[in-house]
Amino acid sequence: xxxxxxxxxxxxxxxxxxxxxxxxxxxxxxxxxxxxxxxxxxxxxxxxxxxxxxxxxxxxxxxxxxxxxxxxxxxxxxxxxxxxxxxxxxxxxxxxxxxxxxxxxxxxxxxxxxxxxxxxxxxxxxxxxxxxxxxxxxxxxxxxxxxxxxxxxxxxxxxxxxxxxxxxxxxxxxxxxxxxxxxxxxxxxxxxxxxxxxxxxxxxxxxxxxxxxxxxxxxxxxxxxxxxxxxxxxxxxxxxxxxxxxxxxxxxxxxxxxxxxxxxxxxxxxxxxxxxx
Amino acid sequence: xxxxxxxxxxxxxxxxxxxxxxxxxxxxxxxxxxxxxxxxxxxxxxxxxxxxxxxxxxxxxxxxxxxxxxxxxxxxxxxxxxxxxxxxxxxxxxxxxxxxxxxxxxxxxxxxxxxxxxxxxxxxxxxxxxxxxxxxxxxxxxxxxxxxxxxxxxxxxxxxxxxxxxxxxxxxxxxxxxxxxxxxxxxxxxxxxxxxxxxxxxxxxxxxxxxxxxxxxxxxxxxxxxxxxxxxxxxxxxxxxxxxxxxxxxxxxxxxxxxxxxxxxxxxxxxxxxxxxxxxxxxxxxxxxxxxxxxxxxxxxxxxxxxxxxxxxxxxxxxxxxxxxxxxxxxxxxxxxxxxxxxxxxxxxxxxxxxxxxxxxxxxxxxxxxxxxxxx
Numbered sequence: 001x002x003x004x005x006x007x008x009x010x011x012x013x014x015x016x017x018x019x020x021x022x023x024x025x026x027x028x029x030x031x032x033x034x035x036x037x038x039x040x041x042x043x044x045x046x047x048x049x050x051x052x053x054x055x056x057x058x059x060x061x062x063x064x065x066x067x068x069x070x071x072x073x074x075x076x077x078x079x080x081x082x083x084x085x086x087x088x089x090x091x092x093x094x095x096x097x098x099x100x101x102x103x104x105x106x107x108x109x110x111x112x113x114x115x116x117x118x119x120x121x122x123x124x125x126x127x128x129x130x131x132x133x134x135x136x137x138x139x140x141x142x143x144x145x146x147x148x149x150x151x152x153x154x155x156x157x158x159x160x161x162x163x164x165x166x167x168x169x170x171x172x173x174x175x176x177x178x179x180x181x182x183x184x185x186x187x188x189x190x191x192x193x194x195x196x197x198x199x200x201x202x203x204x205x206x207x208x209x210x211x212x213x214x215x216x217x218x219x220x221x222x223x224x225x226x227x228x229x230x231x232x233x234x235x236x237x238x239x240x241x242x243x244x245x246x247x248x249x250x251x252x253x254x255x256x257x258x259x260x261x262x263x264x265x266x267x268x269x270x271x272x273x274x275x276x277x
Numbered sequence: 278x279x280x281x282x283x284x285x286x287x288x289x290x291x292x293x294x295x296x297x298x299x300x301x302x303x304x305x306x307x308x309x310x311x312x313x314x315x316x317x318x319x320x321x322x323x324x325x326x327x328x329x330x331x332x333x334x335x336x337x338x339x340x341x342x343x344x345x346x347x348x349x350x351x352x353x354x355x356x357x358x359x360x361x362x363x364x365x366x367x368x369x370x371x372x373x374x375x376x377x378x379x380x381x382x383x384x385x386x387x388x389x390x391x392x393x394x395x396x397x398x399x400x401x402x403x404x405x406x407x408x409x410x411x412x413x414x415x416x417x418x419x420x421x422x423x424x425x426x427x428x429x430x431x432x433x434x435x436x437x438x439x440x441x442x443x444x445x446x447x448x449x450x451x452x453x454x455x456x457x458x459x460x461x462x463x464x465x466x467x468x469x470x471x472x473x474x475x476x477x478x479x480x481x482x483x484x485x486x487x488x489x490x491x492x493x494x495x496x497x498x499x500x501x502x503x504x505x506x507x508x509x510x511x512x513x514x515x516x517x518x519x520x521x522x523x524x525x526x527x528x529x530x531x532x533x534x535x536x537x538x539x540x541x542x543x544x545x546x547x548x549x550x551x552x553x554x555x556x557x558x559x560x561x562x563x564x565x566x567x568x569x570x571x572x573x574x575x576x577x578x579x580x581x582x583x584x585x586x587x588x589x590x591x592x593x594x595x596x597x598x599x600x601x602x603x604x605x606x607x608x609x610x611x612x613x614x615x616x617x618x619x620x621x622x623x624x625x626x627x628x629x630x631x632x633x634x635x636x637x638x639x640x641x642x643x644x645x646x647x648x649x650x651x652x653x
Contacts, residue, residue, distance in 0.1 A: 032316030039311035143303035
């Protein structure tokens, strides 16, 4: 390297580190936005608390005027990936365009999660949590879903519920209590230890919904058993459900989540009958 | 007639008033465009290209850096199609890959999309109804001479170890950066490279092959793409794989996928390959039971060289640790003085001197190590 180049490089490095001096212009700085998505803070009367909800909409040209779209309600904010992924998957014809409604919390409210996701109280290490599942269910079905249907081109008959871990338990309980609430359910790595009663519900539940149960192959045995048991009960002869069970080889409790989105979303929401795009 | 009218109105009011079981209007506390948590967006003006760029930075949520420690970034062109940032960050947070900053480079909304010029080094020409070319060298200079130092000044990022990731025209661009300046980046992801805009690229790649110095190059293509694209991926792989090449090349064909559809799966597959975990996840078996009454000497705040603190507290029978700015995590004992954080490459070892309170701890994080002395 020439001495002159070295000197220039050194000068540039110095300039860059000196009190955040910019070697060129920063025109603006802001928070990074999520393309095609609106963010809401809703106050729920049923729960008496706020929820942070992000609604991702497919690219404009994919939605014809007057067309209604399926809706996927993803718990735990879709871990921040379900929304953007669904948008790209629809744009690349990997899935039917759908609205993705990711339900989560302001960071300061995150501790409420077990209360909202568990229908029954759960005691661990002397601490009891849960019991707010019915109220959270009411928020989703009686407050949020109608809002989405009133403000977006949403097809009320094609809504799906997607929960992982404790969210998977919640989804299993909704399925058992009122299967017709959604047209499809994704129950991912259900953390049944927090509510073994959800299995009883699965034992007797009936309906025509599509159900997708998943687990990572390296999860603890209790998790593998939970997924297998819930699948077996939902897929029993006479239940009426269309059940897919998927074990992700080499994956743990959370690591397969993006891959799950890539597989499950196209599986649970097949395009409506009629000519394709 | 009037009685019927009033009855209908009364019925409407009764329904709207929220009969139990029917929809109740939910209150919108606030509403706006969705923002990415822990993300910053900059509009930067480049002197080299004369254009503005939208650069989005996603900071790893759960990863911590020790004083002086720097992380690589993954620089995704075409704004990462809006997904490489969130997906990459999730992979980092799940410890599937080493901590890295996710940088997406695109164009500000409303500005003309300059990719046809910026991503092609070859002179401008027309082909199949498109005009492209002429701006690649200047855009390369923007990335290496302007963006790199900008990132290093603001974040604990090591630009030279960063990965350049391009798809389509972006794939061609990444290939040309590799060919002209292999040490500009620490690794390259070249996806569906549009070689038809620059068929001299494979020859230049072959010339640069001996200068790889162990850098990883991941090449990807969709199995259903047109023949010329499958051949382009092959040519790039071949050019970099000859005898004398010092690049580590991997080519992946995504069966059944088209030019765009494999993109998310490629991010999942390639990011952990291009930045694999540097240090193996430490042995986390052998958790022992410790009498919580022995934790007393550990409680308190310890200060790192850069002023951040590690706060150790007790929560019931658990020992908890919290690094400034991150959530508190449980410290699981492996010995009376050594604790690990489940699922994370983090170990806290308290000074094994009888002194109470413990005067210091050593924090090992993602392969690096730092000492923190008691602050209170």
